[in-house]
Every structure is written in structure tokens, then in C-alpha cells.
Amino acid sequence: MKVVAFNGSARKGGNTAEMINRVLTELEAEGIETELIELGGKKMHGCIACMKCFKNKDRQCAVKKDFVNDCIAAMDQADGIILGSPTYFATITTEMSALIDRAGMVSRANNDMFARKVGAGVVAARRGGAIQTFNTLNAFFFIGQMIVPGSRYWNMGFGMDKGDVTQDAEAMETMEILGKNMAWLMKKTV
DSSP: OEEEEEEOOSSTTSHHHHHHHHHHHHHHHTTOEEEEEEOTTOOOOOOOOOOHHHHHOSSSOSOOSSSHHHHHHHHHHOSEEEEEEEOBTTBOOHHHHHHHHHHHHHHHHTTOTTTTOEEEEEEEESSSOHHHHHHHHHHHHHHTTOBOOOOSSOSEEEOSSTTGGGGOHHHHHHHHHHHHHHHHHHHHHO
């Protein structure tokens, strides 16, 4: 079994990555292979609504000039997907939005190719807007017919500077429990 995680933050090694890595540590302890893909610094853009993915049905976006097809392939090959984003103006980052828009369209065009995979969203915030960000990530999982595990609280943590979120004890515990619950669910369904 494998989980691929996407860090939608522009800052590598920041609070979003800290939280994702806490989940990945728990998954690895349960014998699940993990991979973290950083979206920061990658050139990517949103869906151009060409609808060629519905014609081609090749499990790829017809736009080949950026990093998104590599991400879609990693999602396709994984049993579980984690999407992590900091909160930018009460929503996800533009990089995460581009990934969701294009991967979601490709999935729909290919008979919901992510259906029944396990998916979890992770959100970092300085102060507010985290629930809307969390809901946006979950909407991707739900419309794709994915299975979403819960934790002891919503999957969010608070901090501004790199590493601040590690001082949010409740967030770190929530990530640990999320990792354990995701592993348990994957072992039951995969």
C-alpha cells in the first residue's frame, strides 16, 4: 500500500509540511509506503476547460507543459492521497487549486479513477479561514467518491513562521490520530 501526499505550500518545510510529515510518520509505522510531493516552485496552472480528457480517456490531462500529469500519475498509482494546503485568503493555494481542478476533471473523464481511494486533507492557518480550506479539500475527495477518515478534531493546525505549528499540541496529536485512522482504513479497504 502507498500514500502520496501533496504539499500545496509555497514554503517547503513549512507548517503544512510539518503536519503532513506527522501523518506520514504514522503511516510508515504501520508499514505503508509514503511519498511527499512539493508543489511549491513548480509551474502549474488551472484547467483550461478544453474537455480533451473526456475524449482521450488516457488518465492524463491534455495539457502537457507542466508538472500536473506527474501528480495525476502518482495519485492514480497510490491507494491513499493526502492534500495539504496553507490557508490563503480563506481557501487553498493556487497550486493546490490547479491540481484539484485538473486531477478532478481527469478522474471524472476516466470513470472516477480515484473512487474508493482513501483521502485526507491537512490545513495550516495563521489564524482564520481554515474550515473553508478544509472543506475545499474534502469536496475534491467526496466528488471523486473517495473515502475520508476522521481524526479527533478537524485536520488543521495554527502557526505563522516555519515550525510554529509544532507548538500546536492539539494539531500534532490530530495528525498522529489521522495517520493511524488512515492506515486502519486502508488496511480494511485495500
